[in-house]
Amino acid sequence: MDEHEYFFGLEGPLDAIPASGQMRAANLTGFSDYARIRGSDAHRILERHGLEPRTLVDPDSHIGCQQVVDVFEYCSTLFDDPLFGLRLAHLQDPDVFGCVTALCRAAPDLRSAVGCLVDYIPIVHSPEADLELVEGLDTAELRWNVRTDMGVNDQANYQALMLMLKLLRTVGGNSFKPAYVHLAVDARPRDVPEIEGLVACHVLNRAERNAIGFPVQALDQPIASANRLIFRLLGGYLARVKLVNRANIVERTASYVRGALPAGTCSIERCAEKLGLSVRTLQARLAVHDISFSDLVEAQRENLARIYLKQTRMPLDEVAERLGYGEQTSFGRAFKRWTGTTPRKFRAVGGSSNG
Structure with missing residues (x-):
């Protein structure tokens, strides 16, 4: 059997893939709990922004990226919480990214895992996501952004930061330690120390781009949960999905x-x-x-x-x-x-x- 062939065949994805402007509703995992703790009703907040409350129990459904951005910014104001996105992500785990997280866990090393994150988050989670791994002599950066202008989206960037840090720490183990974080958000100076406490590294506010920096040698770190069979089968499936998922x-x-x-x-x-x-x-x-x-x-x-x-x-x-x-x-x-x-x-x- 050729290296790039698999015993299964696919005429199309086994599940629906988010269209342009959409994301998986898994991004709202834990939102009900957060709203309840703050004395509010998550259903009413979603309905206010045109989202069906049922999406809270259907993480694989697809919802509008702009609506999620609007909900997050609204909640930041409603709850007087300028770090709402970070706190919501604190209630979540990397499985928000679905099968991409499973693939990263099965990868042989951190470089392969980050490569899967970059390649398949835009396919499985949201086509609006734009990720990039940049390797320097001493430092590597995982950068992220959105492909379209959605107005103010600071809280979504906070959430993305925490979720990606959690994933990197999950696959990288105790040895993974970020060197710094760059955030293209307009955080208040007095909030920066709290952000640094939550991410456990130096944070540059109002940066040109969002990025997590870490020692480049960490990319060669083997992953304890590596599984060659899962990595090959799931990776092969997602590679096929990427090929057939061509936007019109x-x-x-x-x-x-x-x-x-x-x-x-x-x-x-x-x-x-x-x-x-x-x-x-x-x-x-x-x-x-x-x-x-x-x-x-x-x-x-x-x-x-x-x-x-x-x-x-x-x-x-x-x-x-x-x-x-x-x-x-x-x-x-x-x-x-x-x-x-x-x-x-x-x-x-x-x-x-x-x-």
Whole structure:
């Protein structure tokens, strides 16, 4: 049997895979307990943000990433807890990541385990996750981010930090010790010592990227729970899932637009280049779905505009700039076309509109 062949065959995944903009509901594990301890009702909080309460008992169901981000930021304010994401993750374990955690535990060494985390979290847990392992001479970094702009998502970053630290410590054993943590969040200076106490290492606040740094030699550390059979079978399954789980051209283009608009780099030429297509081919493939690149740009502009106005105090001219408008009046006309109201009125009434 060839090294890359397995005795089973797959025409598709054994379970549904999260679509663009979704994640597994396992991210809410322990949320009911936290809310109850704080004297609140988890069901009401979820319903307020358009989430079904049943997701609390169905970790393998799929929910909107933006809704989870909104819930976490809302809870941080509701419970007056600027470190809500860290405390929620304290009630959770690495199994939030599902079968990826099982694969990491079965890996032969830490390098293989981290490689599995990087490769398969975007497939199994959420396609919005963007992870990377960077190896230096003395230090390695596990970096993470989200592929799209979801507004303020500090609490989700806190949760991701604690869960990934727990996983690294689970597979790395007592010998794994982080050297530092970089966080792309706007934590209050007085909260940093508490964060450092929870993660047991130095924390750099307001960093350019999220990262956990650790000695590079730790990557060669054997894993006590290594299991060659599980690693090969489960790894083979997930490798096949990764191959068949190709997002359609509309989802891939929309994902590009969400990320490129705030960066000011959104154009059909750059999108085509990123997707490895010619502009003409990209246009033709979108046309099959009865949609154009400009339609997707318009839809993502509206979505991001609502997020910026609802979740931030960003000045209107900055919102317009992030969405690619040369002037605030152009943005205002577009926003009224989408929602029937002005950006200023939309923000004043807390983000409700006729749209």
